[in-house]
Amino acid sequence: MSGLYIHFPFCLSKCIYCSFYSVISDKYLKLYYPALIHEMNLRNEYLNNSPVETIYIGGGTPSLIHEADLRSIINAIYQHFRVSENVEFTMEANPEQCTSDYLKNLKNIGVNRLSIGIQSLNNQILDYLGRKHTAEMAIDAVENACKAGFDNISLDLIYGIPLRSTQQWIEELQKALKLPIQHLSAYALTIEENSILIKRFQKEGTPFHYGKDQDEDLALRDFKTLLSIIEESPLNQYEISNFAIPGFESIHNSNYWNGTPYLGLGPSAHSFNSHSRCWNKASIKQYIETMNSSEPVLECEELSNINRFNEAILLGLRTIKGINLTDIQKKFGEVLFHQLLRNIELLNPEWYQLVQDRFSLSQEGLFLADFISEKLFVTED
Numbered sequence: 001m002s003g004l005y006i007h008f009p010f011c012l013s014k015c016i017y018c019s020f021y022s023v024i025s026d027k028y029l030k031l032y033y034p035a036l037i038h039e040m041n042l043r044n045e046y047l048n049n050s051p052v053e054t055i056y057i058g059g060g061t062p063s064l065i066h067e068a069d070l071r072s073i074i075n076a077i078y079q080h081f082r083v084s085e086n087v088e089f090t091m092e093a094n095p096e097q098c099t100s101d102y103l104k105n106l107k108n109i110g111v112n113r114l115s116i117g118i119q120s121l122n123n124q125i126l127d128y129l130g131r132k133h134t135a136e137m138a139i140d141a142v143e144n145a146c147k148a149g150f151d152n153i154s155l156d157l158i159y160g161i162p163l164r165s166t167q168q169w170i171e172e173l174q175k176a177l178k179l180p181i182q183h184l185s186a187y188a189l190t191i192e193e194n195s196i197l198i199k200r201f202q203k204e205g206t207p208f209h210y211g212k213d214q215d216e217d218l219a220l221r222d223f224k225t226l227l228s229i230i231e232e233s234p235l236n237q238y239e240i241s242n243f244a245i246p247g248f249e250s251i252h253n254s255n256y257w258n259g260t261p262y263l264g265l266g267p268s269a270h271s272f273n274s275h276s277r278c279w280n281k282a283s284i285k286q287y288i289e290t291m292n293s294s295e296p297v298l299e300c301e302e303l304s305n306i307n308r309f310n311e312a313i314l315l316g317l318r319t320i321k322g323i324n325l326t327d328i329q330k331k332f333g334e335v336l337f338h339q340l341l342r343n344i345e346l347l348n349p350e351w352y353q354l355v356q357d358r359f360s361l362s363q364e365g366l367f368l369a370d371f372i373s374e375k376l377f378v379t380e381d
């Protein structure tokens with residue numbers, strides 16, 4: 001089994017927190033589609049003809065893709081890859097493009113899972129984040145998706161935002177969970193390199209840490225509130241930031257966490273084939289030039305056994321199921337397995353549970369997942 005990711009690198013404007021690669025000019029838009037299809041042609045052997053179980057079009061703002069262009073992309077996918085009959089086909093969408101007609105077309109074309117970036121249901125916060133939609137548009141988008149026949153809808157929310165009170169966060173969560181959704185992803189507002197937020201902080205002289213939550217105490221408080229509200233809903237937490245009605249967990253993301261190979265197409269997209277990771281440069285101009293020269297120029301990194309082991313720990317511990325120790329032993333060998341057991345013994349027992357051969361983090365441990373993973377990492381020497 002394998003996955004296919006397509007990066008659509010165009011947006012109408014830049015949100016303040018965003019570090020995803022996207023451009024706000026459509027100068028290269030017309031040239032992007034043939035380049036993408038050309039890349040499928042050049043790299044279709046990467047997945048060794050294994051069936052594609054998930055397709056994910058992310059961005060950028062994929063809901064800016066017109067129906068005819070999306071049809072060409074999908075036709076090319078089916079021409080170049082062996083797509084499973086029950087493929088999970090997700091597309092990210094921004095509320096402002098989620099009209100009834102657009103969503104009906106997406107459904108007819110074969111998209112069967114929609115991930116709508118609503119981020120907040122408070123207009124003041126949406127404005128602060130630099131989003132171009134309102135809370136009312138976000139609600140309409142979800143309702144339109146439901147009416148268009150989507151029965152697998154995910155929402156993205158952001159927490160840890162300084163101008164939002166706990167009461168407002170509770171109200172937004174309650175409103176979001178009343179919508180006809182099956183899945184929710186919630187992320188803390190972090191300070192990412194190349195984001196507008198970081199430039200703003202630099203200009204103001206506000207202290208910050210790269211890759212950290214904007215306000216760690218607030219993020220933790222909001223996260224705890226989120227977990228308590230989720231508990232009263234039909235959704236279950238299955239990964240630190242992801243919640244779903246049972247049976248609606250994202251297969252695509254779950255495959256990232258369990259090490260299934262995937263091919264990423266488009267500028268900045270990453271690919272993984274069990275022993276190495278490759279990525280396209282984050283430049284639409286270079287991407288088009290590269291595809292015109294018929295030779296994909298990729299940056300690649302061979303992953304050692306230790307790299308793959310550390311990654312399996314990091315990603316596995318973010319999931320509620322945790323990691324299967326027998327699998328770790330089989331995949332990475334006795335030395336790393338026994339090192340892991342020794343390191344687990346050094347952890348605070350309140351951070352984890354060990355049931356048969358499954359090692360997972362407790363609720364308290366999940367708050368410290370990255371820190372605990374680092375304690376379990378093995379270094380190359």
Ligand code: SF4
Pocket residue numbers: 010011012013014015018019020022059060061094117
């Ligand atoms: S968050 Fe999404 S819509 Fe906003 S700039 Fe980034 S990719 Fe574009």
